[in-house]
Amino acid sequence: MRIGVLTGGGDCPGLNAVIRAVVRKGVQDHSYDFIGYRDGWRGVLNGATSRLDIPAVRGILPRGGTVLGSSRTNPFKEPGGIRRIRENLAKDEVDALIAIGGEDTLGVAALLWSEHGVPCVGVPKTIDNDLSATDYTFGFDTAVGIATEAIDRLHTTAESHMRVLVVEVMGRHAGWIALHSGLAGGANVILIPEQRFDLDEVCGWVTSRFRASYAPIVVVAEGAMPKDGDLVLKDGTSHDAFGHVRLSGVGEWLAKEIERRTGKEARTTVLGHVQRGGTPSAFDRWLATRFGLHAIDAVRGREFGRMVALRGTDIVRVPLAEATARLKTVPVERYEEVKVFFG
Amino acid sequence: MRIGVLTGGGDCPGLNAVIRAVVRKGVQDHSYDFIGYRDGWRGVLNGATSRLDIPAVRGILPRGGTVLGSSRTNPFKEPGGIRRIRENLAKDEVDALIAIGGEDTLGVAALLWSEHGVPCVGVPKTIDNDLSATDYTFGFDTAVGIATEAIDRLHTTAESHMRVLVVEVMGRHAGWIALHSGLAGGANVILIPEQRFDLDEVCGWVTSRFRASYAPIVVVAEGAMPKDGDLVLKDGTSHDAFGHVRLSGVGEWLAKEIERRTGKEARTTVLGHVQRGGTPSAFDRWLATRFGLHAIDAVRGREFGRMVALRGTDIVRVPLAEATARLKTVPVERYEEVKVFFG
Amino acid sequence: MRIGVLTGGGDCPGLNAVIRAVVRKGVQDHSYDFIGYRDGWRGVLNGATSRLDIPAVRGILPRGGTVLGSSRTNPFKEPGGIRRIRENLAKDEVDALIAIGGEDTLGVAALLWSEHGVPCVGVPKTIDNDLSATDYTFGFDTAVGIATEAIDRLHTTAESHMRVLVVEVMGRHAGWIALHSGLAGGANVILIPEQRFDLDEVCGWVTSRFRASYAPIVVVAEGAMPKDGDLVLKDGTSHDAFGHVRLSGVGEWLAKEIERRTGKEARTTVLGHVQRGGTPSAFDRWLATRFGLHAIDAVRGREFGRMVALRGTDIVRVPLAEATARLKTVPVERYEEVKVFFG
């Protein structure tokens, strides 16, 4: 049996751990052959492959990124894409595909299986933890750890200068990283995309924190938005409700607004790509490895069109379609739970 | 309403995060009063208390250990212990007790409630993750992270000198830390208390790893035991099956046996107390904080004799008696799952 | 003898280590009294003080920031500033002042001594390492360590997506952090304020790195400037040579220019305040502690108008005037030395 493996979407700590587990278990327990496709679906489209055997996965467990490369290429949007994919898989004599990726990558896998019968097994990956049907995705714990360590460091600067520190973390559509790192880092305000924020309320929390004679940390997901009036877009340029260009993302905008309204000095830190690089945390290595092992079980059991997922401490399999149907966002009660620490 | 809080058993990263969450939520949402008992049940026995209010919990979230101190004192083993406890709680006008601890501490809480009507709520704590009824306990993720980082470092020494490195990690009765850190650290052998190991098999894995021209890392829980012949006790002294004194714990014993049988140089590292100290990981801060918040909910709902617990991503409440009835050990199938990486 | 202590300028890991060492040695070896002034020179101006004794410095060694607070207040620019300083020092019966700070804070101390006879001893502090007369200042090693760890993480993102990653680090006037972290992090281009860069040359290095089939990391100090044409100012707004507003600092500007000229995708990370917060590195704790111990020796020897400094592994004393006379920038030969790694 020959299995193709690909990694798609943004890079994420733990991708290499999945690849290693897949190959180790496939070769040792079942004598499967493997073929690595370069740069996600693009490699399957173009027939760009990598040798993938036990020597190729030696030492990659603790390394961030992906040895297979990644891209956001979607074969359904390429002319003749599906045909080329089927031809290349046939040429390479691939019996099954393991697709490791987020909503987009897995959405392609779901359709390839349901509409074209390409035997796919999915492994969920997102820094943002916003995939339904799994308790956690790998990469998230690492990102939260990095953000928390940064918040720990920023506390001392805030206190020493009695300044507001605004920390912008990843999360365009879901506030999981903000919620977890903000709580773990002892933030005084946490703003997430799921709940539009009231700037007056934010300034109230900032002010009350100063009254307790401490300096506040505000953690804001990049996709968080104010309730009304102003509109902040994240793409280098930003706009207010009147279409005026702003200098940058929500973090910088928020710091300026807080300064203007409270009279307190405020500074912004945008953590950016640092959150998604480097060695995975122990939790993510463990989760990614188990996902890889169970993906081989799924292939062996011919459970195609399914994805491995974490439920409590168990790895289960769920339909790919279910996992990619809708984003897993922060429920309102989970956000309310942490508000006791605001202000 | 006045609530007593105590921390018992070995120290554990996240204890302070629980204390802070309990006080923040209790004071801010419900105007509860708090009283801290010093050094676990000993403080209740002796009436040794600490002021516990919002200023007292400022800044303690990222700090390891416990600001309340800890001990292993069991009031059921003290003369007049229960009477003194009831008297002191009455004198202090305590309406409910939040007991944060492991099997022993929570076992006392369970009995105090079931047999003496003392209104107790439990918060589970153990580095070892061996408490039933909860997916994880806080402290465990931090310990696994520290052990994994150490294993990462030891790989380079093993490779540079083509030596066996034996790493002894915590876990007298349960192999969770060994299992998780061994997998995350890319160990070639993992030995746990739940499965007696065969020394010949261990040496076989070591030898096969060298044949692949890499140097092996062996992770062993302090409570792991060989299948037959030799008996290793961990208490500074150790004995073989014939009662001969050994130099130290299972790690050092194992390294000597591997050297003797395979002819390869072997070294031992005993991680020890480093695993349980210092700042908690983001995951542990998050879990401990949520446990604290939900413990207040349990007090408010008068759900005494119960313990907060993690199930998937939810915090639930379970009977204390259930949680302390038996140890949660590594199931055989979870151990079998990782054997693909051995050798 | 009573000694006043103050910390001025930007916060910096190691300030608390100095304060602790000063107090421990002063009290234990010489029975000195201490008085802490709040927020740098502002506290001396306004008579805002803190108790400063052995209990007050317990546990502060590993903590970032400064327990005394900081500001950039310059008493020479305040009406009646010098008079108020002398009056407050007289009222507080202060026999000597230990001023911990950078160029500005120490410049005030130098003048107070030389022109007004106020007995001052200086302790040099700057993240940027740009103070003359000392091999290193504390805070610098911590900042370089944080930046290096971030660069390590960004490599995996660069490689996985074959992107250029531009990392903007601190350093408005001196490129020490960029030079050290860039070299330690394996950057392919390092740009410093001391040497204007040629954008074509930078793009040449980027392109040649991609030809070797690796993705480049560009480390740029916030004060680095292109050779001609464009002018980048760091203050939230930026301008080109024609006065056109740019979106932000040199890092973001550079990424856009690289994208435009090479056709390669580029991303920017601005490390910002994360570099100056949190627990000091072991090196910085050691240096800061030794500076503190020797500052007490200087006070005891009545060596006023001087500053402690590191020379090799020795702590020496140098005139404050010498230390603050000119910035220590990166010599051209030190920059040339690392160019072998460019491209």
Added chain:
Amino acid sequence: MRIGVLTGGGDCPGLNAVIRAVVRKGVQDHSYDFIGYRDGWRGVLNGATSRLDIPAVRGILPRGGTVLGSSRTNPFKEPGGIRRIRENLAKDEVDALIAIGGEDTLGVAALLWSEHGVPCVGVPKTIDNDLSATDYTFGFDTAVGIATEAIDRLHTTAESHMRVLVVEVMGRHAGWIALHSGLAGGANVILIPEQRFDLDEVCGWVTSRFRASYAPIVVVAEGAMPKDGDLVLKDGTSHDAFGHVRLSGVGEWLAKEIERRTGKEARTTVLGHVQRGGTPSAFDRWLATRFGLHAIDAVRGREFGRMVALRGTDIVRVPLAEATARLKTVPVERYEEVKVFFG
């Protein structure tokens, strides 16, 4: 010109950084050829070599250990060793050797040059920092950092249980790691091989620390020895003055003695090989890289029989004979300097 490179002695973070710098500069600036010898002098003796070119050194900067392997083989102690070395170097057409190692490895290089005319340049390496003629060796800063982080963690365990924590760090003949990590970690007692310790005095410090109601950390170098009576040997077995076998090293012995004499509970942590593995600190990467660059300058300048060394912030060259003549130990005044923190 063809240059041989070898790494000898114990592995040490930064070895790969030297190798990379040597090759990058040699190839790019001077078009030198390189040949890697496996496992230190053993590879030269046996003609065991590795390809060593720019692709071979890609990505090794942040990796601990040495890609060339290491051993403690001394060719002067091998039959016909010198003849075999000269023959192999002639056969490989090697024009110069860069030997990276500690006292032993460099001692061989010194003799090969002075007595046999083999053109050698040395690069100093020791975790222990005990090589004369250089301010620091790479590996030391990493080891101190790891030990300091461990001490930070142990503080919380000591405080929570009011226990003595004894931390045994590396250093058989020189106490540099103990001195630096003990000071950086806020230890209450530091014991080094250079100064025999008085057990009564140690117990006095321990007791006075408890009186201040804090728990002490005792940092002890593995080679530290008590003043009289007892004799502790480090080799798995230990002996007292009467030849009685002890259970292990000085750390465990010391904890037992402190328990016995002060009645306080004491625990030991032996850091061991964790101190020498894993990714080098930024400082060590910087120092190792600069050593490598300057070693090429030395080869080019035909300055054989010399070693690169750090003086302040400059890299200089010193005679190998001088560097290996005697151990650099902790001067008494440096030890006295830190005693203010004892007790």
